[in-house]
Amino acid sequence: MNGRFLLVVGLGVGYVLGTRAGRERYNEMKRAAQKIWNDPRVKRQRETAEDFVKEKAPEVADFLSDGAKKVVSQVSGAASSKSSTKTGGPKSDGAK
Numbered sequence: 001m002n003g004r005f006l007l008v009v010g011l012g013v014g015y016v017l018g019t020r021a022g023r024e025r026y027n028e029m030k031r032a033a034q035k036i037w038n039d040p041r042v043k044r045q046r047e048t049a050e051d052f053v054k055e056k057a058p059e060v061a062d063f064l065s066d067g068a069k070k071v072v073s074q075v076s077g078a079a080s081s082k083s084s085t086k087t088g089g090p091k092s093d094g095a096k
Contacts, residue, residue: 016029036042 012029012033016026
């Protein structure tokens with residue numbers, strides 16, 4: 001159902017942006033969209049989605065932060081290992 005709603009909204013936005021029906025038709029569609037947006041059932045779903053996002057936002061931020069740190073450490077490790085081989089890192093024959 002959520003996908004259908006997004007599809008309808010996307011089609012509506014495309015129609016509004018691409019329409020040549022003039023200002024009157026635009027205002028008519030805008031009133032219809034506002035009526036739907038302010039419908040108690042839609043409002044309830046918006047509030048549910050907002051609550052979910054507020055609840056999960058800290059977890060997502062932590063996850064992204066941890067992932068970014070891992071990527072940075074992997075890139076740093078790869079860069080330092082490449083630079084040690086270029087600078088003539090430790091010799092395998094034991095000579096110094």
